[in-house]
Amino acid sequence: MTPITVFDPDDPRVAAFRDVKERDLTGRQGLFVAEGEVVLRVLASRASVCAPVSVLIAEKRLEGLREVLERLPSDVPVHVAAQAVLNAVAGFDLHRGILALGRKPNPAEPGALLDRLPERAVVVMACGIGNHDNMGGLFRNAAAFGAGAVLLDPTCCDPFYRKAIRVSVGAVLRTPMATGLEAGSMIDLLQGRGFEVLALTPSADQALAELAPAPRTAILLGSEGPGLPGEIIARCRPVGIRMAGGFDSLNVAATSAVALHHITTAKLAEG
Amino acid sequence: MTPITVFDPDDPRVAAFRDVKERDLTGRQGLFVAEGEVVLRVLASRASVCAPVSVLIAEKRLEGLREVLERLPSDVPVHVAAQAVLNAVAGFDLHRGILALGRKPNPAEPGALLDRLPERAVVVMACGIGNHDNMGGLFRNAAAFGAGAVLLDPTCCDPFYRKAIRVSVGAVLRTPMATGLEAGSMIDLLQGRGFEVLALTPSADQALAELAPAPRTAILLGSEGPGLPGEIIARCRPVGIRMAGGFDSLNVAATSAVALHHITTAKLAEG
Structure with a gap:
């Protein structure tokens, strides 16, 4: 040098x-x-x-x-x-x-990306994340809990933006990812490979804390404002994080941390 | 008007x-x-x-x-x-x-603040939080999971800084808090009122996910860089969040969300 x-x-x-x-x-x-x-x-x-x-x-x-x-x-x-x-x-x-x-790495073929994952795996999917702090936080949490891949829809901001990389403490540079995928296609790809796709949404009847995760689980996170569209939630298993009355508001990066911690530590569902 | x-x-x-x-x-x-x-x-x-x-x-x-x-x-x-x-x-x-x-509200007398809490309660304590985004995130998470109070040591930044308030989505303005307390005094106050104080630290043997929380639990969070001093950890029950190999790094606000979710949803320890 x-x-x-x-x-x-x-x-x-x-x-x-x-x-x-x-x-x-x-x-x-x-x-x-x-x-x-x-x-x-x-x-x-x-x-x-x-x-x-x-x-x-x-x-x-x-x-x-x-x-x-x-x-x-x-x-x-x-x-x-x-x-x-x-x-x-x-x-x-x-x-x-x-x-x-x-x-940046060459764009990954998402199917091939998922085919490389082991029998027990967690994947993070996100739609409409517009804030680079949140994008960086998502990647940091994905890396911290060993998510095998991050999939982003076309309305997400660029994870390679300087601030997102910094907030991710470099996780953006080391996490397998695929970008520009419509939510419906991501769900098809994942379900076709035996993943249970959990849509994180405050309105869900199923509480995250009581969920026994499948060996292959994907979490789907929506944008900070409106959240996930109803027709996308309908194709997944809706799961909610129980919060205190009057303040059902959690940042999307915090949501990912809570969900990934539960999924990677909870007792698996009976096959 | x-x-x-x-x-x-x-x-x-x-x-x-x-x-x-x-x-x-x-x-x-x-x-x-x-x-x-x-x-x-x-x-x-x-x-x-x-x-x-x-x-x-x-x-x-x-x-x-x-x-x-x-x-x-x-x-x-x-x-x-x-x-x-x-x-x-x-x-x-x-x-x-x-x-x-x-x-700002008049400074709360921390003992009186804690005396108002119910039999089952969660309190958030933090030392050395220097970043206003993280401070705002802590308050947002404290409110989301119904923490009864937030206690801050003198080396924490001001939660009433504009950006911290914004990131907290207003939680700073509605959460009972006491500031300027030394960590040792906070621990005394809490333990004297039957709180189990959990020090969140990556090195802990006890995994958060396997912890049965006490009915009154406080979480203690350290600064983003060096974390909590050893002599403070020694006075608490050290608890760690299990992460994937090679990336044992979680933002302090994300840590608070994960810990508060577990504590507010897990089965309580047998009295």
Whole structure:
């Protein structure tokens, strides 16, 4: 690893990091920008399903990160800049001092993705998640409880948005996922492979806490506002999280954590 | 409710809302600023333990909110301004179009707060929560699962910070709380009233999922980074959430949701 010192914010070698806040929103041909040490560690690890492309860090971070940077493939350039130059490149004060450019994995064929899962498995599906904090939280929880895959419908926001990756503490970069699938198709795929699909919805008669999960279980989470459409719920087993009177409101990421904890720890249903 | 139209961002009647982003960080003698319709509804409701002081809304929101605004005490002024004036007052683009000034409740005497709880009760305690999203999430989850009180140590951030209130969907304004208590004192107070105090820590031998909770249970949550100090854990019953290998990482708000769900739904321990 031979650091390349950058003095000019307009240096073309760091053009991919220019004004990253604005560019985050526009997408960029299979690439993403991630930030922070935790995420860099995931990107440099074998657990990552994404390839690192380039790194830009503050001078003051170089020594502390050397051991991580040495783990990157030798053809990944490591650019180093003074904090002021780094801020000028990023377009905001980058206190963390670490930006990394990565390449998204090739889109997974969802059937093949599910075919690789073991006999006992949990899958997370989501429709209409529009908030990047929630998207990041979903992935963090999916990884924490060992979900085998995350499936997202076309109305979900991009999990490779910088903030979603950060909130996921890098889980977005290491979790098998398929995106752009209509909810109905996801349900078909899962049920065809023996998954019981649980639709998380406050109105359900079945309480999550009393549910004996099937060995293969998928949870389906709806958008923060309106929740899941009725015709989708009707194709699944509706399950609700019991809450205190007058405040039946749980964030969608918190919902995923509660459901995944129950499913991965509760006694399985009798075959 | 007679709306007061404001034309000048420097109008002294809306001075409390000036540059609210910066002022949020400095504290202000028992007052707080909240934003958004969900939070305004809580502040105007009987569930709130905080008094509304003043409101500033965008003209375009007036008709839609009239029914909520009519529920405010008649001495609470409702200021109305064009969006541009509102933005100039707030110091940023206030898309939500709603700001409310409220008064924090008088600091609760923590012993008295706990004395009011029923025989079966859950309490949330937290040490060193520095992130306002997490603080808001803790309160939202505490309300969702009917926790009787939230106790915070002096190193926690202010739950009345605008963003924490928003993320809590108003739960901060309706949840009995005590702040500024050292962890050791909180544990004394709770154990003296028959609470079993569970310290949530990944290293614990006892898995949360296998725990039969006591009728009175408190959960103690540590900071996002280092977690709880060993000497505090030693005074509690350590409990861990089992996670998948290689990723033993759950956000503190998600941890609270998982723990509260288990405690409020699991079979109680035999007396």
